[in-house]
Amino acid sequence: MSEQTDLTNCDREPIHIPGSVQPHATLLVLQEPSLSIMQASANAPERLGMSMEELLKMSLADLLPAADLEHLEKQILSKQLEASPHYLPPLAIGKLGQSFEVLVHRHQGVLIMEMELWEDQNSMVQEEVYTSLKHTLNQLQGTTSVVEFCQRAAEHVSKFTGFDRIMVYRFADDASGHVIAEARRADLESYLGLHYPASDIPKQARKLFVRSQLRLNPDVRYKPVPLVPEMRPDTAGPLDMSYCVSRSMSPIHAEYLQNMGVTASMSISIVIGDELWGLFACHHYSPRYVSHTTRMACEFLAHMLSLQVSSKESDEQHEYKTKLLHEHRLLADAMSMHSDFSQVLIQSPGKTFAGIEAGGSALIYNDEVHLRGNTPEAAAVHQLAAKLAQETEPSVWSTDHLGSVVKGLKIDSSMASGLLAARLSKQHPAYLMWFRPEETQTMKWAGDPTKPVETGPHGDRLTPRKSFELWQQEVRGKSVPWLACEIEAARLLRQTILESEVRRAEQLTRLNIELDERNRQLDSFAYVASHDLKEPLRGINNYSNFLMEDYAGQLDDQGMAYLRTMMRLTERMETLLDSLLYYSRLSRAEIRAQKVNLMLVVEDALEMLIARREETGAKIVLAENFPPVDGDADRLSEVFSNLISNAIKYNDKKPPEITLGWLPSEDSSAPVFYVRDNGIGIAKEHQQLVFQIFKRLHAREQYGGGVGAGLTIVRKIIERHGGRIWLESRPGQGTTFYFTLQPDSPNHD
């Protein structure tokens, strides 16, 4: 390989066809069914005791005892050997009679046989390995988290193999690696928690990791042993060594390991489905060979781990999902009982809303921002909400690199690199948000990050520390990605909030309908009741009259006075009933609105009051021009005559002075009319009472009497026109009644 190979081109390095093997192994490429030798590694003659020329003319039958060959053909070669090397028991192969541990597999139409000298004869103590493996598996069953599980496994692999350091990498979705578990020699620095950029393990290496679960490099400083001939004689192409355990390693990888000071390495893939989930990376700081049997055990362990991790991980996810669901249910229950969802959210416990794991949360609603946990400033959140409302369509939106997706934000990425946002309104920027910090902020350091870079044999490139710095550069402004279940939880919460709002609106509508119905019933009740009350009243009055007509001569003055009082009382009661009737009729009658000249209306009212005006000498000042209004002229005349008559009635000045006028509105909403007097005024505490029906503030005969319905009727008429009435008053100095005749413009209120 070229010396210029670096991080950028190692993605293209054809590492599956190195054309060489590692020196601890000898490789034979055999043609089936003859088992004739097509290619052999250059170290084969020396290990087997014959020349390369001889070898390439032979078949495997010439190298094996007949019994072994028969066993091999019957028991092994008859099997599916594609894509997965098969371990054979030690075999004596070749003229020298040496024992080899053998791996065979078929790939692309040839049988590939890797042979390693069986130097450590003790490694055949299989029972011990089996017992240890069984013990290991039992222990793994008892762990609760994936990390703990991997930690245990790392410790066991360490015990099996004797490597100085065993790390378990976990690959993230973006292919970057993260050391989640580690077993190491006590004097070594820990790499636990370190992240590595995706480029540390190039794509094609990743692919090979999926294909062959175990790879061993007993000494990274080895000299590769080439294949002879270099190309396959049948295809004239290179031999695909994807599944070869002893395949010569990439020089870049070898350099990488040497930079770390590593002499021997072994990797065992953890594959879930077809995905590379993680890796056992075993490092040794001197050459280290691992026997077949142990490797088999490790491979088996990794396989078990793959199965276990997958279920453990879904258990962990399940636990989180259950927690999210539980939190959601609590919020949903509270929202169904509370009329305001935002209060429920604001008062809910936890570091963020709805149990979604994040640095902080925000609720932006009705132009208010509620923050929780670590979040950007309220102003920045406001800006973010406004931008999202403009730029993003989906109702639930998430990103793990906010800064580069939404431009022009004044948001601290260390606080908010990740954003999960659920929109609550299409009209206003209303959102639920969860913020995630930059990933480098969340990383756990195991060693001292300020420790100087260790320089490897090829300069200081690609030492672990350097790797970390590279990684840091790569993840600037990025957060841990959002999980599907978290996005789902946000969606669910949004749904619940919107539903509770709809429910609330429906409830309001229903209550309004009920209220209308009750008002209607109350009105007709007043109507019917007053009719029924009038009948006995009439009876009392009539019979009193009969008495007076028929028995006047027999009654003395006192008796006659009693009778007259009785009749006066019935008449008074009739007036009350008439007012009530009139009031209830006002609620139901249509207001016949048309363009009305208020000047004429006021004149009409003043004419009706002519007797009282003359009697009191009241001075009336009129505005020059009243603006035209839409309304019912007769009813409006009633309003003015009632207000003017009150102004005259509740007045101790001589003469009473009454001003009628109007104020132009400040902002194109309704003009405000007023009737001002210099009368007795109304005490603050009575100012609302005056509008209540039959509520009197003065003794019956004081200020000319009256039943106390006038202002109630006035208010009803004004309200029927869509306006409102209020007053300002200073006791002893006078009162001003103000009113409008149309609804206030919405932005006014």
Place this chain on the structure above:
Amino acid sequence: MTEIINPSFLVVEDSDEDYAALERILKRAKADVPIRLQRCTSAEQVLDMLKAPVLPNRPLPPLPAVIVLDLNLPGVNGKSVLLAVRQHPRLKRTPVVIFSTSSSPQDIAWCYEHGANSYHVKQTDYSAFKRAVELLVDYWVEAVRLPLPPAPECLLEKPDEADPRL
């Protein structure tokens, strides 16, 4: 001015006190003209009367000159009486005068719409009430000429559908 001998009034009124007042005022209004008064206290009574068959050898109920109708009746409303009277072949021309507590413009409009001849609001004020009744007598007994009663003078006739028992 042609006077009708023995003018008769059918008063539909459930309130005893109101009826007493009406009777008193009517009787005193024209002491010289004896006014025959007939009273029903519910709409059902009137409706039954209207449907009742004419029985042979029985004195026929006298034909009222005027019907005085209260609207607020127990059970079936006075308005039904007005409708029934106006559909009755013999009574459809008889003046119906409404005497009601209701001053509702809708009630008033409805009654005229359906053939009432006049509408009076019952006053609690005795003298106003008295004046209204006196005007009623003056007008319907003295001022106007009413249609002649159909001969034979009967208020009611056999209904269109014969009673199977007869």
